[in-house]
Amino acid sequence: MTLLDVRNLGVAVPAARDWRTLVDGVDLAIGSGEAVGLVGESGSGKSMTARTLLGLTPPGARVTGDIVFDGDSVTGMSRRELRALRARRVAMVFQDPRAHINPVRSVGDFLTEALIAHLGHTPTEAQARATRLLADVGIPDGARRLRQYPHELSGGLLQRVMIAAVLAAEPELVLADEPTTALDVTTQSEVMAILDELRRERGMAMLLITHDLALAAATCDRLSVMYAGRIVETQESTALTATPRHPYTSGLMLSRPSIDTVVDRLPVIPGRPVAAYESGDGCAFEPRCAHAEAHCRDRRPAVQDLAGARVACVRAGELTLQGDTA
Amino acid sequence: MTATDALKARRTLRLPRTAPALRRLGPLGVVAAALLAAVTLTTLLAPVLAPYDPDRPDLFNALAGASPEHLLGGDALGRDVLSRLMWGARTTLSGPLLIIFLSTTIGTTLAITAAWAGGKVDAVVSRLLDVLFAVPGIVFALVAVAVLGPGVPGVVLGLTIAYTPYVARVVRSAALRERQLPYIAAAWVQGRSAVGICVRHLLPNLRPLIIAQSVSALGFAVIDLAAISFLGLGVQPPTADWGLMVKSGLDSATRGQPLEALGAGLLIALVVAAVNVLGDRIGRQEGELR
Amino acid sequence: MTSLKKSAGPDTVIEAAGLRKEFGPAVAVDDVSLTLERGASLAVVGESGSGKTTLARMLVGLETPTGGTVTVCGRPRKPGRVSSAERRRRAREMQIVFQDPYSSLDKLQRIGAVIETSLDLHFSLTPGERRKRALELLEAVGLSERHASMLPRQLSGGQRQRVAIARAIAVEPQILVLDEAVAALDVSIQAQILNLLADIRERSGIAYVFISHDLAVVHQISDFALVMSGGRVVERGATRALLSAPQEAYTRALRAAVPRPGWKPERRPVG
Numbered sequence: 041m042t043l044l045d046v047r048n049l050g051v052a053v054p055a056a057r058d059w060r061t062l063v064d065g066v067d068l069a070i071g072s073g074e075a076v077g078l079v080g081e082s083g084s085g086k087s088m089t090a091r092t093l094l095g096l097t098p099p100g101a102r103v104t105g106d107i108v109f110d111g112d113s114v115t116g117m118s119r120r121e122l123r124a125l126r127a128r129r130v131a132m133v134f135q136d137p138r139a140h141i142n143p144v145r146s147v148g149d150f151l152t153e154a155l156i157a158h159l160g161h162t163p164t165e166a167q168a169r170a171t172r173l174l175a176d177v178g179i180p181d182g183a184r185r186l187r188q189y190p191h192e193l194s195g196g197l198l199q200r201v202m203i204a205a206v207l208a209a210e211p212e213l214v215l216a217d218e219p220t221t222a223l224d225v226t227t228q229s230e231v232m233a234i235l236d237e238l239r240r241e242r243g244m245a246m247l248l249i250t251h252d253l254a255l256a257a258a259t260c261d262r263l264s265v266m267y268a269g270r271i272v273e274t275q276e277s278t279a280l281t282a283t284p285r286h287p288y289t290s291g292l293m294l295s296r297p298s299i300d301t302v303v304d305r306l307p308v309i310p311g312r313p314v315a316a317y318e319s320g321d322g323c324a325f326e327p328r329c330a331h332a333e334a335h336c337r338d339r340r341p342a343v344q345d346l347a348g349a350r351v352a353c354v355r356a357g358e359l360t361l362q363g364d365t366a
Numbered sequence: 367m368t369a370t371d372a373l374k375a376r377r378t379l380r381l382p383r384t385a386p387a388l389r390r391l392g393p394l395g396v397v398a399a400a401l402l403a404a405v406t407l408t409t410l411l412a413p414v415l416a417p418y419d420p421d422r423p424d425l426f427n428a429l430a431g432a433s434p435e436h437l438l439g440g441d442a443l444g445r446d447v448l449s450r451l452m453w454g455a456r457t458t459l460s461g462p463l464l465i466i467f468l469s470t471t472i473g474t475t476l477a478i479t480a481a482w483a484g485g486k487v488d489a490v491v492s493r494l495l496d497v498l499f500a501v502p503g504i505v506f507a508l509v510a511v512a513v514l515g516p517g518v519p520g521v522v523l524g525l526t527i528a529y530t531p532y533v534a535r536v537v538r539s540a541a542l543r544e545r546q547l548p549y550i551a552a553a554w555v556q557g558r559s560a561v562g563i564c565v566r567h568l569l570p571n572l573r574p575l576i577i578a579q580s581v582s583a584l585g586f587a588v589i590d591l592a593a594i595s596f597l598g599l600g601v602q603p604p605t606a607d608w609g610l611m612v613k614s615g616l617d618s619a620t621r622g623q624p625l626e627a628l629g630a631g632l633l634i635a636l637v638v639a640a641v642n643v644l645g646d647r648i649g650r651q652e653g654e655l656r
Numbered sequence: 657m658t659s660l661k662k663s664a665g666p667d668t669v670i671e672a673a674g675l676r677k678e679f680g681p682a683v684a685v686d687d688v689s690l691t692l693e694r695g696a697s698l699a700v701v702g703e704s705g706s707g708k709t710t711l712a713r714m715l716v717g718l719e720t721p722t723g724g725t726v727t728v729c730g731r732p733r734k735p736g737r738v739s740s741a742e743r744r745r746r747a748r749e750m751q752i753v754f755q756d757p758y759s760s761l762d763k764l765q766r767i768g769a770v771i772e773t774s775l776d777l778h779f780s781l782t783p784g785e786r787r788k789r790a791l792e793l794l795e796a797v798g799l800s801e802r803h804a805s806m807l808p809r810q811l812s813g814g815q816r817q818r819v820a821i822a823r824a825i826a827v828e829p830q831i832l833v834l835d836e837a838v839a840a841l842d843v844s845i846q847a848q849i850l851n852l853l854a855d856i857r858e859r860s861g862i863a864y865v866f867i868s869h870d871l872a873v874v875h876q877i878s879d880f881a882l883v884m885s886g887g888r889v890v891e892r893g894a895t896r897a898l899l900s901a902p903q904e905a906y907t908r909a910l911r912a913a914v915p916r917p918g919w920k921p922e923r924r925p926v927g
Contacts, residue, residue, distance in 0.1 A: 081842040081843060081844060082813075082842050178923060195704075224703035224704055224869065225703065225869060225870075225871075225910065225913045225914060226703065226909055226910060226913040227703075228913065228921075229912075229913035229915075229921045229922050230921070230922070230923055231921075232921035233920075233921035233922055233923035234923060236921060237923065251842065251843060252915065253843075254915040254916055254917070254919070255915040257915075257917065258915045258916075258917075258918075258919045258920060258921065259921060281917055291844065292843055292844065295843060295844050295846075295847035296843050296846075296847070296872065297847070297850065297872040297873050297875060297876035297877075298872055298875070298876075298916070299871050299872045299875050299899060299911065299914050299916060300916065302875060302876055302896065303876075305851050305854065306847040306850055306851055306876065307847075308844065308847045308848045308851060309844040309847070310848075312812050312814055312815075312842070312844075312845060313842055313844060313845075328844075364916075364917045547759045547760075548754040548755075548756060548759050548760040549759060549760050549761050549762045551718055551752075551754070552752065552754065552760055552820070552823065552824075553762075554718070555716050555717070555718065555747060555750075555751060555752050556747050556751070556773075556774055556777060556823070556827065557740070557743045557744035557745075557746070557747030557748075557777055557778065557827075558773075558777060559740050566773075567762050567765075570762075570764050571762065571763070571764060
């Protein structure tokens with residue numbers, strides 16, 4: 041069953057003279073309990089897409105297309121309905137937990153507030169529940185942690201607290217925006233493991249936004265790769281890593297150094313990633329693409345179905361691209 | 367209003383492209399800048415513009431009201447009030463400008479030295495600034511006047527000492543922040559001298575803040591100097607000065623000629639308000655740049 | 657010179673022994689020794705708080721060691737104030753590139769001026785020669801003449817990092833310390849910079865101290881590696897051997913946490 045259905049999503053923000061397109065024609069579907077990765081570099085529009093799903097757009101932004109959550113249109117929701125949606129059904133985990141937690145209130149206050157306000161717990165119940173939630177995210181001495189303040193906790197612990205807060209509401213969908221980017225690699229592994237385990241136990245769906253294709257592939261069922269505000273490829277994770285269909289996906293995988301093999305020179309994608317508003321009329325990746333031909337510049341490539349993949353590349357059918365071989 | 371309408375409205379309100387600096391000041395900032403420009407111009411052109419010699423008494427004009435010959439009438443000695451206001455701007459504004467120039471130079475030097483050297487130097491400078499802070503500015507001016515005698519030099523000296531810590535404190539904390547940035551470390555590893563780094567990197571990057579700070583301080587300096595002149599310790603008669611004119615004008619006002627005190631007081635208020643608006647706008651731009 | 661150890665041959669560019677740094681009661685770096693050969697690439701790997709960045713800052717002289725010695729190009733670096741001539745000499749031995757491409761350039765200084773200032777400080781060149789050399793350096797890092805007149809804010813993060821590298825190699829140092837120099841860059845840009853760094857080393861024979869938390873990047877760029885944790889070196893060796901068969905539990909845990917095909921995140925109890 042489709043929980044979240046995004047059709048032809050576009051986001052533009054006002055600039056000096058006209059509109060700057062950040063997200064363009066994004067289609068995205070997440071089923072109940074499914075984990076989907078949204079992978080891209082800076083300017084790809086991946087974070088803006090996630091924020092738009094919750095109505096967290098910058099002031100004056102213009103949103104087009106449809107976002108349907110469990111049969112209800114999110115784009116048509118009032119502020120109050122959006123708040124209710126965010127409080128109960130869709131939760132977000134951010135990259136920098138410190139920026140999203142009030143530094144002068146204790147961890148306990150932070151965790152129990154939502155339980156009391158939205159779920160009608162008594163303070164005593166909330167306290168006990170918060171301790172259990174902390175245990176769930178791998179923090180054993182919950183009672184002590186509840187009395188601590190955010191500055192007393194490491195980034196990894198704080199991110200666990202944020203995940204505990206998300207779990208408290210038992211949402212149906214978690215949007216995780218680079219949740220482990222600021223963390224050490226061993227902490228990243230633990231936080232992702234916790235997220236993964238709890239998500240499976242409770243049947244929550246997840247949209248993981250990340251620049252790290254390997255991380256997304258290891259933790260999500262399906263991946264969408266974004267470039268210049270558009271989704272250029274969507275496949276099952278294992279299929280995408282083995283047989284990428286879009287030159288950008290393949291380039292992204294190959295240009296990342298490997299811990300298992302050393303190459304003489306890394307195969308690079310020339311140039312730099314661009315935002316949607318910086319790209320021309322043709323394929324946005326064309327200027328950087330090793331497989332580009334003249335007709336790639338003609339118009340935006342439509343998304344086509346190709347052996348279980350959805351690819352926005354006119355040459356996808358004729359190309360055989362290298363994936364992650366290991 | 368939808369976003370598109372707002373965008374259109376913003377577009378039509380936009381000032382000509384040739385004046386991006388003015389556009390950033392906003393309407394009120396432009397008015398303030400225009401007012402200050404007008405006052406400055408009048409001051410510079412006082413010898414040409416002033417209808418009369420500001421120091422020449424004319425008993426027939428003593429305490430006279432407005433007339434076609436004397437637009438703002440005469441003071442107690444019959445000197446032309448309009449001419450005295452024009453000439454008076456010179457003393458009223460040049461003193462504060464000198465105070466701000468000196469205190470900004472000294473304060474910035476102290477601040478950057480302290481922030482760069484750190485350790486004991488910083489501790490000594492910071493304590494010194496704390497001590498200076500504890501004393502109201504007017505006390506320094508009064509002490510200087512007591513030593514040097516009433517007049518502009520003593521007041522300028524006293525107020526310069528009083529204003530220095532305000533500049534130094536703000537610049538020091540900004541310089542401390544700035545020097546933590548990797549580009550400063552890179553310059554150091556490159557073998558650049560401390561003075562070179564401070565002059566070529568720190569100072570230019572702190573400049574917008576320093577300018578904003580000194581413009582705001584200018585407003586206070588105008589008021590302080592006018593107040594001291596009003597008390598009879600600053601600018602001495604018969605020199606034309608707005609502060610003095612408020613004082614002598616009060617006397618005339620009780621005798622039926624309010625224009626001298628009103629004119630001088632209003633000009634002080636307008637100039638200070640304009641300077642503050644401008645300081646605020648410049649400070650805000652500085653904030654946006656960060 | 658007595659401070660030279662026996663192990664330090666003529667081709668040793670850095671010889672550090674027993675380095676220690678305390679910040680108040682905290683010990684950031686504890687008894688770290690390392691040697692770097694001419695033209696070699698040494699990685700210092702660790703997580704946040706491992707002391708790797710403090711180690712890098714002590715090597716280039718941005719922090720004064722609490723204990724231990726650093727000998728660079730055969731000359732011991734005495735702590736404390738040194739003459740400006742000595743500081744410039746040290747600059748020609750070792751340079752550094754920082755992580756954040758945004759704040760490592762003066763936002764008011766044009767790109768050409770950044771490089772020319774470096775050259776001006778260390779070489780006596782005519783203005784014409786200086787400008788020509790600056791353009792050569794910009795081209796060597798993949799930028800062009802049109803970038804010379806730009807301000808940092810007109811460049812992308814990757815381009816700024818290229819400028820920082822050009823500024824460092826302008827001085828023609830023996831050693832370049834790279835403190836998480838590719839960590840803040842997009843994946844596709846990271847690969848370009850890693851290739852650029854490999855090219856520069858091949859051409860000039862410069863030695864690298866590559867500070868990083870990223871094992872895959874370290875694998876690609878370094879010959880030797882130190883693994884640091886809690887201020888101490890927990891394991892050291894040739895990079896490939898170290899990463900293919902780590903001996904210490906910490907190194908193994910670090911390696912196991914790197915996402916790769918077929919990898920699953922692992923949960924450990926909190927300490």
